[in-house]
Amino acid sequence: MIKAVRGVRDILPSETPRWQRVEAAARRVFEAYGYREIRVPLFERTELFARGIGDETDIVKKEMYTFEDRGGDSLTLRPEATACVLRAYIEHGFQVEPKPVRLYTMGPMFRYERPQAGRYRQFHQANVEALGETHPALDAEVIAMLMDFFGALGLAGRLELRVNSIGDTGTRPVYVSRLVEYLGPHRSELCGECQARIDRNPLRILDCKTPGCQPVIEKAPSILDSLSPEATEHFDSVRRSLDAMGVEYKVAPRLVRGLDYYVRTTFEVLTTELGSQNAVAGGGRYDGLIAQLDGPADPGIGFAIGLERVVLLLGDEAHAAGPVALLIPLGEAALQRLLPAARRARQGGVPVELGYGIRKLPRELERANRLGAEWAVIAGDNELARGEAVIREMSTGAQRHVPLDTLAEELLRLGGARTEPRYT
Numbered sequence: 001m002i003k004a005v006r007g008v009r010d011i012l013p014s015e016t017p018r019w020q021r022v023e024a025a026a027r028r029v030f031e032a033y034g035y036r037e038i039r040v041p042l043f044e045r046t047e048l049f050a051r052g053i054g055d056e057t058d059i060v061k062k063e064m065y066t067f068e069d070r071g072g073d074s075l076t077l078r079p080e081a082t083a084c085v086l087r088a089y090i091e092h093g094f095q096v097e098p099k100p101v102r103l104y105t106m107g108p109m110f111r112y113e114r115p116q117a118g119r120y121r122q123f124h125q126a127n128v129e130a131l132g133e134t135h136p137a138l139d140a141e142v143i144a145m146l147m148d149f150f151g152a153l154g155l156a157g158r159l160e161l162r163v164n165s166i167g168d169t170g171t172r173p174v175y176v177s178r179l180v181e182y183l184g185p186h187r188s189e190l191c192g193e194c195q196a197r198i199d200r201n202p203l204r205i206l207d208c209k210t211p212g213c214q215p216v217i218e219k220a221p222s223i224l225d226s227l228s229p230e231a232t233e234h235f236d237s238v239r240r241s242l243d244a245m246g247v248e249y250k251v252a253p254r255l256v257r258g259l260d261y262y263v264r265t266t267f268e269v270l271t272t273e274l275g276s277q278n279a280v281a282g283g284g285r286y287d288g289l290i291a292q293l294d295g296p297a298d299p300g301i302g303f304a305i306g307l308e309r310v311v312l313l314l315g316d317e318a319h320a321a322g323p324v325a326l327l328i329p330l331g332e333a334a335l336q337r338l339l340p341a342a343r344r345a346r347q348g349g350v351p352v353e354l355g356y357g358i359r360k361l362p363r364e365l366e367r368a369n370r371l372g373a374e375w376a377v378i379a380g381d382n383e384l385a386r387g388e389a390v391i392r393e394m395s396t397g398a399q400r401h402v403p404l405d406t407l408a409e410e411l412l413r414l415g416g417a418r419t420e421p422r423y424t
């Protein structure tokens, strides 16, 4: 038996209603804020990610699925979407459009990680990018929209929003030297990787998940004390706008995020319910990145939501609705009368299921129950002779007759009269 590749999973029909609900909420909320969908390829030139994510990041160093194609080009399955969306922005000349250019995309990402609950090698994100505007109100709007997405799913109360500023190019060197000075005496308490990071990329230490490093990280100096006046004013303004909109957050001075390209505002949405896979979404401002990818000097801000983790949080609450009715012909002649009625109902968007006249009535009624059908429509030779069918309400067993000629209309009426949405 050939099984799915490790860390890669099927999303089964029992789960897809939850996925559809999450995706629909994302589209609804993002589009209300003026975002338009863009769909970018699943693979790109390796160089795009090396330059767009940063050579020193875990993603580029350890997690990419990189391969050479038959033409000898080095390609990589996308580990995140921002670099791809920015590549498209530059390639298609989006910078001439009214700013900010607001884009979102959804789909699979690929990272070679150790698979566990909430961590896979193919996983899905919803990504948002707002390009070409530096105003801090945009940062606040983007963050508010992210929280509205969780609110639309009824999850807001189970999540914590953390925001920080990691300053601008003027801030970084000042803070990094303070951090290195602080870390020096603690070198031996850090994991091997962080010891190497002190010299190569000390900021990344704040993002280390190794438990042994946490006591050192917790006492590290706050980057907020090193912010340039401009970066301080930007962050204060973001906070004022968040407060004005009633968005609740915690300031987290050690939140630096795993990617090299962030400046100023960074944020993360956490849950306590998924063990160490506690980050549900993260994002930040990346003002130099478009230029770094040979594009215009346009700023940007965005976030990524980990959809598997959102779906996990939703639990089993969403179920696929069964068909409105199971049509049960008892024999070939009845089948030929019910087939067109089923087709008309389906054309009208009413889901019905049809037996093929080869099983006995008790078996078909049992099937109606297992499918979760609300109604059974039964037609045997006696009913055909009278030009009728029997409609049975599955929950009560109550039965009545309808003319076969108007059965399709009756099914459309029953389908339209459903008070339950398809996905609850």
Ligand code: ATP
Pocket (backbone or CB within 6 Å): 080, 111, 113, 118, 119, 120, 121, 122, 123, 124, 125, 258, 277, 278, 279, 280, 281, 282, 283, 304, 305, 306, 307, 308, 309
């Ligand atoms: P983590 O710290 O959990 O590794 P990250 O910082 O690498 O997350 P980002 O690159 O910011 O994650 O991606 C945004 C979101 O995508 C994360 O908050 C998480 O919800 C989700 N995510 C990241 N990697 C995976 C994965 N391997 N499997 C499932 N979801 C993931």
Ligand code: MG
Pocket (backbone or CB within 6 Å): 258
């Ligand atoms: Mg990661």
